[in-house]
Amino acid sequence: xIRHRIHLVLALxxxxxxxxxxxxxxxxxxxKGTIKIATQSPLSGGQAALGEGIKLxxxxxxxxxxxxxxKQGFKVDLVxxxxxxxxDVGVANAKNIIADKDILAVxxxxxxxxxxxxxxxxxxxxxxxxxxxxxxxxxxxxxxxSVNRVCGRDDVQGVVGSEFAHATMKAxxxxxxxxxxxxxxGVAEFFRDDAKKKGLKVVGFEGTEEKSNFDPIITxxxxxxxxxxxxxxxxxxxAPFFKQAREKGVKGKFLGPDGMxxxxxxxxxxxAVVGMYYTSAAGPASVLPKAxxxxxxxxxxxxxxxxxxxxxxxDAATIAIKAIEAAAKGGKLPSREDVxxxxxxxxxxxxxxxxxxDAKGDRKKxxxxxxxxxxxxxxxxxxxxxxxQLTIAAPAAAKK
Amino acid sequence: xxxxxxxxxxxxxxxxxxxxxFMYALIALGYTMVYGxxxxxxFAHSEIFIVGAFVGVEVMLGLKSAGLLDGLPWPVVxxxxxxxxxxxxxxxxxxxxxxxxxxxxxxxxxxxxxxxxGISFFLQDMIRLFESLWRNAFNxxxxxxxxxxxxxxxxxxxxVSVKSLVVIGGALGMLWxxxxxxxxxxxxxxxxxxxxxxxxxxxxxxxxxxxxxxxxLIGGAMGGAAGVLFGVQYGLINPYSGFIPGLKAxxxxxxxxxxxxxxxxxGGLVLGLLEAFAASYLSLLTGGAFGxxxxxxxxxxxxxxxxxxxxxxxxxxxxxxxx
Numbered sequence: 199x200i201r202h203r204i205h206l207v208l209a210l211x212x213x214x215x216x217x218x219x220x221x222x223x224x225x226x227x228x229x230k231g232t233i234k235i236a237t238q239s240p241l242s243g244g245q246a247a248l249g250e251g252i253k254l255x256x257x258x259x260x261x262x263x264x265x266x267x268x269k270q271g272f273k274v275d276l277v278x279x280x281x282x283x284x285x286d287v288g289v290a291n292a293k294n295i296i297a298d299k300d301i302l303a304v305x306x307x308x309x310x311x312x313x314x315x316x317x318x319x320x321x322x323x324x325x326x327x328x329x330x331x332x333x334x335x336x337x338x339x340x341x342x343x344s345v346n347r348v349c350g351r352d353d354v355q356g357v358v359g360s361e362f363a364h365a366t367m368k369a370x371x372x373x374x375x376x377x378x379x380x381x382x383x384g385v386a387e388f389f390r391d392d393a394k395k396k397g398l399k400v401v402g403f404e405g406t407e408e409k410s411n412f413d414p415i416i417t418x419x420x421x422x423x424x425x426x427x428x429x430x431x432x433x434x435x436x437a438p439f440f441k442q443a444r445e446k447g448v449k450g451k452f453l454g455p456d457g458m459x460x461x462x463x464x465x466x467x468x469x470a471v472v473g474m475y476y477t478s479a480a481g482p483a484s485v486l487p488k489a490x491x492x493x494x495x496x497x498x499x500x501x502x503x504x505x506x507x508x509x510x511x512x513d514a515a516t517i518a519i520k521a522i523e524a525a526a527k528g529g530k531l532p533s534r535e536d537v538x539x540x541x542x543x544x545x546x547x548x549x550x551x552x553x554x555x556d557a558k559g560d561r562k563k564x565x566x567x568x569x570x571x572x573x574x575x576x577x578x579x580x581x582x583x584x585x586x587q588l589t590i591a592a593p594a595a596a597k598k
Numbered sequence: 599x600x601x602x603x604x605x606x607x608x609x610x611x612x613x614x615x616x617x618x619x620f621m622y623a624l625i626a627l628g629y630t631m632v633y634g635x636x637x638x639x640x641f642a643h644s645e646i647f648i649v650g651a652f653v654g655v656e657v658m659l660g661l662k663s664a665g666l667l668d669g670l671p672w673p674v675v676x677x678x679x680x681x682x683x684x685x686x687x688x689x690x691x692x693x694x695x696x697x698x699x700x701x702x703x704x705x706x707x708x709x710x711x712x713x714x715x716g717i718s719f720f721l722q723d724m725i726r727l728f729e730s731l732w733r734n735a736f737n738x739x740x741x742x743x744x745x746x747x748x749x750x751x752x753x754x755x756x757x758v759s760v761k762s763l764v765v766i767g768g769a770l771g772m773l774w775x776x777x778x779x780x781x782x783x784x785x786x787x788x789x790x791x792x793x794x795x796x797x798x799x800x801x802x803x804x805x806x807x808x809x810x811x812x813x814x815l816i817g818g819a820m821g822g823a824a825g826v827l828f829g830v831q832y833g834l835i836n837p838y839s840g841f842i843p844g845l846k847a848x849x850x851x852x853x854x855x856x857x858x859x860x861x862x863x864x865g866g867l868v869l870g871l872l873e874a875f876a877a878s879y880l881s882l883l884t885g886g887a888f889g890x891x892x893x894x895x896x897x898x899x900x901x902x903x904x905x906x907x908x909x910x911x912x913x914x915x916x917x918x919x920x921x
Contacts, residue, residue, distance in 0.1 A: 244736050404889045410832040413614040414877030415890050421607045438834040445747050466739050
């Protein structure tokens, strides 16, 4: 009996190998070959709203810009990967990505904590990564030639936040909470350090992975009555925290980094977050003149408003396509190294402004905003008012 | 160190801990009842618990879209949601027992345990699948009932909201009802008889399978009630929200003495209080060196200490006696 089963398994394996083998090699053989651009972002789980936006933004860009490459005889495809906002999943996907020789560029990730280990894998084969959303300084400070980002940095964003808390919100004391990820803790630390420098009193600095019961954090926080409460993290965790804090009678004003920037924040927290401020390294489409057409097209095609970072993903994917075009001079399939070099040299008048990368892969002039939540209706997230807008160059050299 | 602050928040932390503790106690009942009868740990109970929360939120959202949420008086809504959550979780628990545990009842001990872990993963992803198809959502938000969010400021640093009173009241009511069922009714006697000796119980004319199903129904319903209360209290649930509270509740059951119903309550309260105090006081007492993130380490270290000195749990393990 057992022997029969082993035979059956072997036979099945053989059939599968025969069936899959030719399919895998067929794909590469159409025309001059296939060029694939991968996206990596959370497509499932609590942060899927933003991750989906990144995928769709890249998809739109590829559909709009692929004509030139197709004329040269290449087939251009988008391959979306779901990193589930988890570092281990991102790295596993990254290994699959580098194994697929057709993939010449990666657009991603959403979370710095996922992007940092995953880019270690891309680096091995000089595969270009263009990040639409990763703001942690480490992403580019490692100086990898293949790693770039079109958004700003947290060492700037944290300072923009503390400057705003100090000068505009007139806060005297702040309470800081973060999600213990490289992104959330990173930006919270930059905020804290600069706030201390400005003479604000930091009454608490807590990290937590809790997602539902914030009572034990809120109770001591409320007793110290801070003017401003800063959450370094992502909306799916921050929203219930803000909601519970207001329900428990916390009076301080809320402030957060770009992780707050999703309509799901108001969907979960409702009126508790109306009027709160958040900094962002991605402006809403309404302030970017060229992004308006993008918003409309996005809505027409996918039936929903682009989430923040969809426009950045669109620009990142456009850069990837243009770089592949530049590297494919003469109609030859370019190598990954050539694409990475071309990406670093790219210049694009994108929908989020002019994009050029510096020697580390940071955007030479990145935009930073402070926004205020306008309405408790998630459909009106796009109406959030810009309170402040800054263009700041990335800090020059890495402090190593 | 700000001593006034430390003393000032004490009553509020105590209250937070009691609320959390009752939540754990309600979930722990599901583990403890099943263990008492079958000497088997139903690891899928954390998902049975969160299914209750999902049934509750679906009923609430249904009422909301029918425009009834603000029309009906809030206690009616709450009872409706609680009953729906209890029914959903209770029936699910019975189904799980029928499908995944009963065929394995005479298998070696570890086999049903693995089956339970499998069911736990299966249910998590079934909820996720269902909610993503049905609402295209991962996180579900409990609609706010304004009456539940009313707060009474007792002192400057202590306030009690209606919903925390509901959680405490609901949990106490539930525990009392369970106590009455198990100790004062014929069905309860049958449950205890099956727990003591299945073979002898069946010789006395007790339908053992029915009683085991009933045990799962009651334990599941308690879990479902806890799920609804969890949703009402904390507001946000996702398909994986049940896992950690489930694990903590299992710990509470062991701490109180597994198989022991009052033990589950004591264990839940002790764990809830330990956690609340650790989370609120650690960073204040250590000047920020250890923050709230160390709450579980502290709470569980104390648990280990307790179990070293009382290995059968605070109130003692209840296992059937074999003559």
